Amino acid sequence: MINKIVQSMADAMAGIKDGSTVLIGGFGAVGQPDQLIEGLIEQGAKNLTCVANNAGNGRVGLARLMELGRVRKIICSFPRSAGSVVFEELYRQGKIELEIVPQGTMAERMRAAGAGVPAFFTATSVGTILANGKEQREFNGRAYVMEHALKADVALVEAWEGDRWGNLTYRSSGRNFNPVMAMAADMTIAQVSHIRALGEIVPENVHTPGIFVKRVLHIDRGPEWA
Amino acid sequence: MQGFDRKQMAARVAEDIPEGWFVNLGIGIPTMIANYVPLEREVILHSENGILGMGPAPAPDKVDPWLVNAGKQAVTLRPGGSYFHHADSFAMIRGGHIDLCVLGAFEVAANGDIANWATSENDSAPAVGGAMDLGAGAKRLWVVMEHTTKDGGHKIVERCTYPLTTPGAVSRVYTNLGVLDVVQGKGFVVRDLAPGVSFEQIQAASGAKLHTN
Numbered sequence: 001m002i003n004k005i006v007q008s009m010a011d012a013m014a015g016i017k018d019g020s021t022v023l024i025g026g027f028g029a030v031g032q033p034d035q036l037i038e039g040l041i042e043q044g045a046k047n048l049t050c051v052a053n054n055a056g057n058g059r060v061g062l063a064r065l066m067e068l069g070r071v072r073k074i075i076c077s078f079p080r081s082a083g084s085v086v087f088e089e090l091y092r093q094g095k096i097e098l099e100i101v102p103q104g105t106m107a108e109r110m111r112a113a114g115a116g117v118p119a120f121f122t123a124t125s126v127g128t129i130l131a132n133g134k135e136q137r138e139f140n141g142r143a144y145v146m147e148h149a150l151k152a153d154v155a156l157v158e159a160w161e162g163d164r165w166g167n168l169t170y171r172s173s174g175r176n177f178n179p180v181m182a183m184a185a186d187m188t189i190a191q192v193s194h195i196r197a198l199g200e201i202v203p204e205n206v207h208t209p210g211i212f213v214k215r216v217l218h219i220d221r222g223p224e225w226a
Numbered sequence: 227m228q229g230f231d232r233k234q235m236a237a238r239v240a241e242d243i244p245e246g247w248f249v250n251l252g253i254g255i256p257t258m259i260a261n262y263v264p265l266e267r268e269v270i271l272h273s274e275n276g277i278l279g280m281g282p283a284p285a286p287d288k289v290d291p292w293l294v295n296a297g298k299q300a301v302t303l304r305p306g307g308s309y310f311h312h313a314d315s316f317a318m319i320r321g322g323h324i325d326l327c328v329l330g331a332f333e334v335a336a337n338g339d340i341a342n343w344a345t346s347e348n349d350s351a352p353a354v355g356g357a358m359d360l361g362a363g364a365k366r367l368w369v370v371m372e373h374t375t376k377d378g379g380h381k382i383v384e385r386c387t388y389p390l391t392t393p394g395a396v397s398r399v400y401t402n403l404g405v406l407d408v409v410q411g412k413g414f415v416v417r418d419l420a421p422g423v424s425f426e427q428i429q430a431a432s433g434a435k436l437h438t439n
Contacts, residue, residue, distance in 0.1 A: 027275040027312075028298040030291070055351075080353040091351050100352055103274060104316030104359030111313040123362040124320060127393035130358065172292040172309050176275050179311040207311070225291055 004166040005195060005216045012036065012189050012217040013043035016154055020045060023110065023155040023181040024052040024062060028081075031174035033158040033191045035219045037061045040156065041068065051075040051110075051152065053103065053177060057083035066090055075150070077103035102130065107180050109150035114183025114212070119148045155185035159208070162192035163199075166213030167206045175207060182212040191219040193226070228422030229373075229402040237262040238418075239328060239370050239400050243269050250274065250319065250360060252329035253297045255370045259328060272324055274356040276315045279307025296356070319356065320363040327364035329357060331371050331396075333386045336413035336434045338396045340369060341388035354391075361392025373401035373431050380433030382406070382414065403428045412437060 006012045013036075016022075022040070026032025041064055050071050055078075056063030063086040065071055074096060079087050090096040101109070102124045112120055121144035125131045135146040157178040159168035168190055170178055182188045190208075195218045230238060232255050240262035243249060250272045251257050260282065263269045271280040273295045280295060281302035289300045303309075318324055331342040340361060344352040361367055374381055382399065398417075399406045405418035415437045416425060429436050 028294065030275075030294050030298075078353045078355040080351045084351075088351055098351070100354055102354050102358040103312075103356040104320050104363070107312035107316050108320075122320060124359045126362065128358060128390045130354065170309075170311075172290065172303070173273070173275050173277055173294055174292045175309055175311050177312045180313045 003164045004210070004213060005162075005164050005218070009035070009039040009042070009217065012215050013039045015187070016040065016043055016045045018045050019047045020153040021049040021051065021151075023152045023177075023185055024050055025155070025157040025176065025178035025181050027053055027173070027176040029057070031158050031170065031176045031178055032061070033156045034061050036156040036158075036189060036191050036217070037065060041065050041070075046070045047072050049073045049075065051106070051150065051181075053077055053106070054081055055079035055084050055087035057081065059086060063087065066096060069095070071096060073097035073099065075099040075101060075106070077101055077106050100130065105147050106150070107177060109147055110152075110177075110180040110184035113149035113151040114180065117149060119146050121146055150184060152181075152185040153187060155181040155188040157182050157188060157190045159190045159192045161194045161196050161201055162190055162213070162216040163196045163201055163210070164216070165198060166190070166210030166216055167201055168192065168208040168210075168213060169201055169205060170207050179208045182208045187215075188213045189215045189217065191217050193219065193221055227403075227427050229420040231402070233258065234420075235370055235400055235402060238405065239368065243326065245269065247325040248272055248278070248318075248323065250324050250327040250364065252327070252357070252360070254330045256328040256330060257295070257297060259370070272315075272318060273301070274315055274319070276310050276312060277301075277303065277307065278310075278318075279304045281307070316356070316359055319359050322363060322365060324360075324364045326366045326368060327360040328368045328370055329360065331369045331381065331391075332388050333381050333383050334369050334371075334396050334399050334408070335383050335386045336408070337385070338394040338408045338410065339386045340367065340391045340396050341386040342391045344389045346388070357391045361395045366397055367392070367395045368398045368400065369396050370400040373403040373428070380431075382432040382434055384434045403431060406436065409437075415439060
């Protein structure tokens with residue numbers, strides 16, 4: 001019997017190696033797998049490359065992981081926000097490497113990785129400093145820049161429902177980066193608010209089919225997110 | 227010189243958005259534009275984090291923590307609205323499906339260049355977000371911004387001095403002093419003046435030549 005549902009955070013995090021590239025879902029706090037990030041802090045893997053839209057807030061979650069010196073490099077579109085104090089300190093001190101990526105390019109690079117597309121061309125960033133050093137080609141009279149797929153060892157995603165085959169649904173704008181990250185990693189670990197019996201999620205409503213998911217952990221996020 | 231305040235600038239942009247357009251609004255004054263599109267004129271708002279048919283902010287007791295806009299503020303969904311993931315959301319943007327994007331800017335140049343994401347090549351921590359995708363992908367890019375910086379510096383310029391977001395993308399600029407079209411091969415053309423503002427005043431506040439037609 002296939003059963004991707006794990007019973008403990010330790011089981012969810014087992015085997016994540018030093019030096020891994022880790023995708024972290026969410027747009028700000030929404031759809032961000034906070035408990036899995038705490039689990040990764042506890043698990044101890046270091047020298048990580050983290051991919052997330054934002055560079056953490058306050059001194060918890062991703063910010064805490066960075067503050068502990070566990071993140072070598074961050075790939076994101078919008079690192080600077082009101083509460084991104086830890087990132088800004090580390091960046092100023094030269095203690096973290098930053099790769100800034102336009103948000104749509106970031107999503108597409110992961111979608112491409114999941115779909116077996118090694119690289120693609122986009123008009124985004126042409127004529128800007130973010131296109132420096134990248135191959136450009138013209139199609140139908142317009143310039144495009146080549147971007148490479150962004151594949152990862154691990155994805156940490158937050159979903160609304162999950163079942164033992166790893167099928168997932170997301171709640172409203174909590175979907176954001178989670179489905180493309182789930183596609184792009186060898187080991188996708190989902191924290192879900194609700195465990196459903198097999199067949200209970202209407203097949204037409206599955207957002208991420210279980211083929212993209214390795215482990216599912218039930219996390220009760222409390223009444224605010226219910 | 228009287229001019230528009232921020233709300234009037236947002237309302238002025240809203241006047242020009244026709245029914246049926248799919249529209250993405252940036253953070254700041256652009257977000258306020260939604261408040262001035264009457265509900266019976268159906269304009270479908272897109273939010274980069276995976277929403278079409280975005281509605282106004284909820285009442286304080288109706289906030290859904292799962293539902294936020296690109297500025298991470300609580301919003302609502304109108305009947306007919308939908309949710310999707312980030313790659314689909316940016317396929318809408320990059321694939322040319324969004325009729326209009328309205329952004330703020332540091333500078334807009336006479337050739338339509340926009341700079342709105344970094345103030346130097348060695349920025350302390352640059353943050354681009356979806357601006358370059360919107361600039362390159364939306365069918366139209368309009369800018370709404372104050373005409374000058376707080377200390378009177380030019381934001382309407384011949385050539386941008388800050389790192390570009392997208393070259394040649396802006397077709398119209400709304401400011402506290404008026405409305406400018408960006409015409410390829412010509413530059414800025416004054417389309418409308420804010421109440422109490424003369425052509426001489428808006429020209430004096432600009433770092434590029436303005437045309438009258």
